Amino acid sequence: MDLTSRTEHAGHTGRSCRPGPARDGRPLAALAGLLADGTRASVCLVLLDGRAWTAGELARAVGVTAATVSSHLDKLVAGGLLAEVRQGRHRYVRLAGPDAAQLIEDLSVHAGPPPRPRASLRSASAGAAMARARTCYDHLAGALGVAVTDALLERGLLQQSTGFAVTDTGVAWFADLGMDLSERSGRRPMARSCLDWTERRPHLAGRAGAALCTHALGSGWCERVGSRRALRVTATGREALAELLGMDVGATLSHTAGTA
Amino acid sequence: MDLTSRTEHAGHTGRSCRPGPARDGRPLAALAGLLADGTRASVCLVLLDGRAWTAGELARAVGVTAATVSSHLDKLVAGGLLAEVRQGRHRYVRLAGPDAAQLIEDLSVHAGPPPRPRASLRSASAGAAMARARTCYDHLAGALGVAVTDALLERGLLQQSTGFAVTDTGVAWFADLGMDLSERSGRRPMARSCLDWTERRPHLAGRAGAALCTHALGSGWCERVGSRRALRVTATGREALAELLGMDVGATLSHTAGTA
DNA sequence: CCCTCACTTCGACGGCCGCCGAAACGTCCG
DNA sequence: CGGACGTTTCGGCGGCCGTCGAAGTGAGGG
Known part of the structure; x- marks a missing residue:
């Protein structure tokens, strides 16, 4: 109630009240x-x-x-x-x-969780150990997401400044796979960085991330495991990732996190 | 009851019913x-x-x-x-x-507040109307922050992709003013985008934003008004901003938002 | 040394909120 | 049409939490 009166005060003049409107x-x-x-x-x-x-x-x-x-x-x-x-x-x-x-x-x-010290940050994305593949809302996450992002960066298809930016060659790469990134959907950025819990490293999100995830599922690179977020990379997916991004996806992808 | 038994089930075993550990x-x-x-x-x-x-x-x-x-x-x-x-x-x-x-x-x-339609987005940063200057944690915000950011972008000192990135010439520009952006402090990015309430437009934050704000206050470009976040651009600040960034800072800066 | 002042602790009051079981409501299906 | 099922509503229980006034603590200042 004290709170109420205070707010009535500040609320009506917008945000420009005297010394202490104390934004609500x-x-x-x-x-x-x-x-x-x-x-x-x-x-x-x-x-x-x-x-x-x-x-x-x-x-x-x-x-x-x-x-x-x-x-x-x-x-x-x-x-x-x-x-x-x-x-x-x-x-x-x-x-x-x-x-x-x-x-x-x-x-x-x-x-x-209390910033647990990670065992080996690099090794987590080093190929054989990339078991944890999953989706994060609408893009790839987990070790797979990080590895794909790393590969995109390495090939100059993505650029990292503050966040991520798809390069011109990157846009062409996406287009070759049938993904048109130019069409803006609302205010969503073409590329953005998403930090997930398990890897504690940024991976590609935004329109490009979503398109890539959709494509990966649609063209059979990955398939859902169980009813949750976990993914498994298929044989064709391994080939495609190797050919298109030079990734060495180990065979350990059969076990995935988050399911039993 | 089918439901009930299942729930007791899940309840007692914690949350680790099979398919989904359902992150806590x-x-x-x-x-x-x-x-x-x-x-x-x-x-x-x-x-x-x-x-x-x-x-x-x-x-x-x-x-x-x-x-x-x-x-x-x-x-x-x-x-x-x-x-x-x-x-x-x-x-x-x-x-x-x-x-x-x-x-x-x-x-x-x-x-x-419910996405109120803004009157004229552009005019807000158009010089004379840039009354609202203030700080946002440790960087410049409000119309001043947006205008400075725009000026930096226009002069090629800053680049906008997903977020912001300070260009090479930008780093030199900061260095000329005595600000060394190269020293990393923790994991804080050199530049990042901050969207504030009033302008609903991104402005420069991160190490560069903080350095600029510190410099602006330290060299007398701006001064605090009252005990809150509001700022006023001084005469020397007007000169400096005009010379360094080609900004036309109106004289309306005397009235600021948030104080009286 | 005592008084002031900023802050903290304590106790009590009141209200809000998450939870469940039971029952009602609709939909789907046989 | 009737039964099964997913969902919602209702009532009530219990606990947590924000609030305050009053008393306590400790530092500063005259």
């Missing part, structure tokens, strides 16, 4: 509050695979009642983090968009 | 929880000015008791978002670092 923190708090619950946070992390899940699936995945997850979904949808599609007696939800996915990713990184 | 959302929730309170969020937004505030100042700024703010500071410090320095009977707190500032900025943008 409630919108921020409302957004943060959506993720401030362990169950809701888990739901969002599960949805980072970029696909739509039904309410029941999510309930089982995070270990709560359908009733509980239902109310959580209400909040997440109302808060704009999730989008829903009702189909018959099913309620499908997915992340509202790349923005929401990015937000959750960012927070996850900051909240990350 | 609690770390994320804990971090989000820090900002999920209106008062704590307000405190963090106030601290975005990059300076250290005492507990009492913050209490007055956000309109709560000293006792209340004290407990909030405990949590924010424990959560790693704030750093504190005890000096005599004062407790100074500031944001823990650029990471924390960036996190709060990002969330603020997402939580931003």
Whole structure:
């Protein structure tokens, strides 16, 4: 209530009140509050695979009642983090968009488990050890994502400054594979950097990352394993990655993380 | 009941029901929880000015008791978002670092007031209308920050791909002003893009942004107005910006936003 | 040495929120 | 049409948390 009066004050004059308008923190708090619950946070992390899940699936995945997850979904949808599609007696939800996915990713990184010292940062992307392949919302992640990104950088198809930028030759490379990166979709950048939890290294996201992931799945380079985010690189995928990017994808790709 | 039994099942075995370990959302929730309170969020937004505030100042700024703010500071410090320095009977707190500032900025943008249609995006950076100058953690923001960024881009000192990158000539330009950008401080990028609330346009942050802001304040280009984030461009600053960047900084800089 | 002041601790109040089981609602299917 | 199933609503329980005033702690200053 003290809070209320203060806000009325500052709220009406916009942001330009005298010495201490103290920009209202409630919108921020409302957004943060959506993720401030362990169950809701888990739901969002599960949805980072970029696909739509039904309410029941999510309930089982995070270990709560359908009733509980239902109310959580209400909040997440109302808060704009999730989008829903009702189909018959099913309620499908997915992340509202790349923005929401990015937000959750960012927070996850900051909240990350106490910065555990990594064994060998380099060896993780060194070919044989690249077991962990998966998707992150709509692009490739895990060791596979990092390795592909490294390969793109090495071949001059991608450039790293602050984030990533697709070079001219890179655009041509994508075009050769039937991916037109020029068409802008909303405000989404062509390339952007995404830091994931397991690798702690940036990998390619943005329109280019999404296109590459779609292509990888569509042309049989990778296939989903189980019902989650895990991927497996197929034989044709190994060939394609070797030919197109000079990557040496070991045979260890059969075991993937995140499933059993 | 089928559902029920399955849920008990999942509940007791932790969250590791077969197909999905369903990464634990609690770390994320804990971090989000820090900002999920209106008062704590307000405190963090106030601290975005990059300076250290005492507990009492913050209490007055956000309109709560000293006792209340004290407990909030405990949590924010424990959560790693704030750093504190005890000096005599004062407790100074500031944001823990650029990471924390960036996190709060990002969330603020997402939580931003319903995407209000901007009047004229371009005119806002057009010289005479650049009244709103301020700092954002440790770099220039507001219309001034955007205008300076635009000028840097126009002169080829900065390049925009996904984010920002300082060009070679840009590094030399900074060096001429006595700023050595080569020294890496931690993992902070040389240049990065920061999107602030008021302009809704990216401006220069990162090491280069911080160096420029420090230089602007140190060499008298700008001076703080009041006790908050607002800045005023001085006469010498106008000259310098005109000479070095060809900027036409109107005389309207005397009125600034955020103070009176 | 005492008074002031900034801050912290304590206790208590109140409210909000996540959780569940049970029951209701719709849809799909046989 | 009736039964199964996914989802939602409802009621109620329990716990956590933000808030304050009052008392306590400790540093500064006269």
